[in-house]
Structures are given as C-alpha cells and as structure tokens.
Amino acid sequence: xxxxxxxxxxxxxxxxxxxxxxxxxxxxxxxxxxxxxxxxxxxxxxxxxxxxxxxxxxxxxxxxxxxxxxxxxxxxxxxxxxxxxxxxxxxxxxxxxxxxxxxxxxxxxxxxxxxxxxxxxxxxxxxxxxxxxxxxxxxxxxxxxxxxxxxxxxxxxxxxxxxxxxxxxxxxxxxxxxxxxxxxxxxxxxxxxxxxxxxx
Amino acid sequence: xxxxxxxxxxxxxxxxxxxxxxxxxxxxxxxxxxxxxxxxxxxxxxxxxxxxxxxxxxxxxxxxxxxxxxxxxxxxxxxxxxxxxxxxxxxxxxxxxxxxxxxxxxxxxxxxxxxxxxxxxxxxxxxxxxxxxxxxxxxxxxxxxxxxxxxxxxxxxxxxxxxxxxxxxxxxxxxxxxxxxxxxxxxxxxxxxxxxxxxx
Numbered sequence: 552x553x554x555x556x557x558x559x560x561x562x563x564x565x566x567x568x569x570x571x572x573x574x575x576x577x578x579x580x581x582x583x584x585x586x587x588x589x590x591x592x593x594x595x596x597x598x599x600x601x602x603x604x605x606x607x608x609x610x611x612x613x614x615x616x617x618x619x620x621x622x623x624x625x626x627x628x629x630x631x632x633x634x635x636x637x638x639x640x641x642x643x644x645x646x647x648x649x650x651x652x653x654x655x656x657x658x659x660x661x662x663x664x665x666x667x668x669x670x671x672x673x674x675x676x677x678x679x680x681x682x683x684x685x686x687x688x689x690x691x692x693x694x695x696x697x698x699x700x701x702x703x704x705x706x707x708x709x710x711x712x713x714x715x716x717x718x719x720x721x722x723x724x725x726x727x728x729x730x731x732x733x734x735x736x737x738x739x740x741x742x743x744x745x746x747x748x749x750x751x
Numbered sequence: 752x753x754x755x756x757x758x759x760x761x762x763x764x765x766x767x768x769x770x771x772x773x774x775x776x777x778x779x780x781x782x783x784x785x786x787x788x789x790x791x792x793x794x795x796x797x798x799x800x801x802x803x804x805x806x807x808x809x810x811x812x813x814x815x816x817x818x819x820x821x822x823x824x825x826x827x828x829x830x831x832x833x834x835x836x837x838x839x840x841x842x843x844x845x846x847x848x849x850x851x852x853x854x855x856x857x858x859x860x861x862x863x864x865x866x867x868x869x870x871x872x873x874x875x876x877x878x879x880x881x882x883x884x885x886x887x888x889x890x891x892x893x894x895x896x897x898x899x900x901x902x903x904x905x906x907x908x909x910x911x912x913x914x915x916x917x918x919x920x921x922x923x924x925x926x927x928x929x930x931x932x933x934x935x936x937x938x939x940x941x942x943x944x945x946x947x948x949x950x951x
Contacts, residue, residue, distance in 0.1 A: 577870040579779035659869045666866040668928040669859045670777040679929040713931065714918065714939045721921030722913075728868040729879040731913065739914045746946075 636696035686712035886912035
C-alpha cells in the first residue's frame with residue numbers, strides 16, 4: 552500500500568522554505584525554483600501545492616501569523632490568572648517586537664508581506680483582517696480598564712488600538728531595517744502602552 | 752559636436768523608472784531588464800550607470816528621501832514665520848503620511864526600501880541615518896517647547912522622536928498595506944503629537 556501523503560505537512564514544508572528565502576534574501580529573491588531548491592523538492596511539487604506565487608505567499612503569511620499567535624498565547628499564559636488589562640496589552644504588543652534572531656527573521660518575513668500586500672489587493676485584505684483583530688484586542692483591554700476605573704475615560708479605545716499597533720509595527724521595522732535596538736524599542740513601547748492606559 | 756550627455760539626468764530617469772516598477776509591482780519585480788524597458792533605455796545603459804541592483808536601489812532611495820524633504824520644506828514654509836514647535840512637528844510628520852495617489856506610490860517605494868534594507872546592511876545604514884535625522888528634528892522641537900515652558904519636562908525628547916517616527920511609519924504602512932484611511936491615520940498622528948507635546 553503506498554504511503555499516504557500528508558498534504559498539510561508538505562504545504563508547511565514548502566511555506567517554511569519560502570519564509571527562509573524571504574528572511575535571508577528578501578522578497579525579490581523568491582522564485583518557484585528557489586523555493587523548491589530550499590525545500591529540497593521539485594518545482595513541479597511546489598506548483599502542485601501552490602498554483603502561483605500569491606497562493607504561496609498567502610499560506611506563508613497565515614503560517615507566520617499563527618507563529619505570532621502561539622508566542623502571544625505562551626507569554627500571556629505566564630501572566631497568571633488575573634493580569635491587569637495594561638499588563639496584557641504590554642505583553643501582547645511586546646511579543647510582536649523582534650527580540651532575538653528568530654524574532655528578527657519572523658519580522659523580516661512580516662515586513663516583506665506588508666510590502667507585498669501594498670501592491671496586491673488580496674494580500675492586503677488578509678493583512679487588514681489580521682490588524683483589525685489585534686487592534687480590537689487592545690481596544691477591548693482599554694475598554695475593560697476604563698470600565699473598572701483603571702484607565703482614563705478620555706481615550707478612544709479604537710484609536711488607541713490603531714495607534715499602538717502602528718507604533719509596534721513601526722518599532723519592529725526600525726529594529727530590523729534601521730538598527731534600532733530591541734531594548735530601546737521595548738522601553739518606548741512599554742511606556743507608550745502605560746501612557747495610553749493612564750499609568751504614566 | 753556631439754550633444755553633451757547629462758549623466759545626472761540619465762541617472763534620475765533610470766531611478767524614476769525603478770521607482771515606478773516598485774510602486775506598481777513591488778520590489779520583487781525589479782530586474783535590470785524591467786527597469787530598462789520602463790525607462791526606455793537599453794539594459795547596457797542601466798548597467799553603465801548602476802553596476803548592480805544595490806547601487807540602483809541606493810540612488811532611488813536617496814531620490815525618494817529628497818522628495819519627502821521637498822514636501823516637508825513646502826509644508827513648513829506655509830506655516831509662516833514663527834510656528835510653535837508642536838505645529839512644526841505635526842506638519843513634518845503629517846507630510847510622511849500618504850494622502851493621495853502620489854503619496855501612496857512614494858510610501859510603497861519607501862516600504863519596499865525598508866523591506867530591502869532589512870536584508871542588506873549598506874541600505875540599512877543609510878535608512879538608519881535618515882531615521883536618526885528625522886527623530887533628531889522631532890526631539891529638537893520637543894526640547895525647544897520644553898525650554899520655553901510649552902511642553903512638560905517629563906518626556907525624554909529622544910524617546911519621543913523615536914516613538915513618533917515609528918508611529919508615523921507604522922500608520923503609513925497600514926494605510927498602504929492594510930486599508931487604514933488617511934483621515935483616521937492623520938487624526939491619530941495629530942492627537943499623539945499633541946499628547947507628546949503636552950497639548951492633549
């Protein structure tokens with residue numbers, strides 16, 4: 552009986568190869584041939600799973616998102632049973648800043664996707680959905696802090712969600728593309744989150 | 752007598768073609784052949800002026816920076832003789848947000864360069880210098896507001912410079928890659944600048 556092919560596993564193998572190529576050489580180095588070579592499979596196999604480059608990028612983007620989600624899940628679990636909203640917001644946003652080589656690789660991939668999304672509508676919609684989700688989480692945390700009297704009422708939670716996500720993305724990008732240190736970025740992010748939640 | 756070749760003009764023609772390719776199709780579409788076709792010159796001519804892709808990208812990046820500088824110069828000139836530091840900061844940072852189709856094209860090019868810089872050290876150094884310059888301008892404005900008692904003393908001007916530039920870059924990127932409206936981004940930027948200068 553022939554071995555059953557695990558299609559999801561193969562897709563992930565190819566997406567991981569794509570992400571390595573992007574993290575090491577940038578988006579413009581991505582070609583079917585390059586990804587196939589990196590994954591150690593044939594170009595035909597890459598094409599079998601991903602009919603075109605867009606499909607491959609979309610899948611890799613979803614994989615990268617789920618990696619960030621796992622990191623956030625692990626970090627928030629460590630906060631214990633009843634973290635304050637500002638602690639949760641700090642922890643979640645802090646997970647998005649590249650802290651080590653793996654984080655920098657992930658951030659290079661995320662940046663490449665943002666750049667890719669800027670010229671492709673379908674990718675842009677998926678990125679918008681991801682962003683809106685994260686902004687909503689931060690807005691909800693601020694709302695809950697406001698409801699329990701822990702944060703000032705004069706901040707619009709939606710606007711704060713957009714601002715803190717933009718700040719985090721901007722800091723991440725300056726870390727990987729303009730030599731900002733993770734330490735400085737993390738301090739600034741922490742103090743801006745505390746300020747937004749009325750704790751500065 | 753043969754017509755004297757204006758080398759700077761040719762370089763700019765080629766850099767403009769490169770930027771059109773990047774703005775329309777993304778960084779990964781850039782090839783010597785594609786840029787030559789877009790500029791209406793031969794591949795040999797592109798190679799004569801730019802020995803490799805890095806050199807072409809560096810030149811185009813400098814051209815894009817000088818475009819932003821011109822835009823900032825024009826907008827600050829309109830502020831009149833003695834704008835307040837917070838007005839200057841608002842105006843300068845506001846110029847970096849893409850407001851129209853040309854602004855979106857420039858922002859797509861800037862984003863592509865950030866992504867490119869994340870995997871190439873030389874580009875990263877040039878981007879770092881640009882960023883440090885802008886952060887310094889904002890820091891100086893805050894310092895001058897603090898010196899004249901217009902802004903609270905408790906904010907670190909350097910940190911505010913880094914934070915506001917990161918916020919601006921993050922908002923710009925969300926406009927072009929994730930469907931954030933310019934209007935929302937501009938409102939958020941304005942209110943964050945005012946807050947940093949103690950006017951909110």
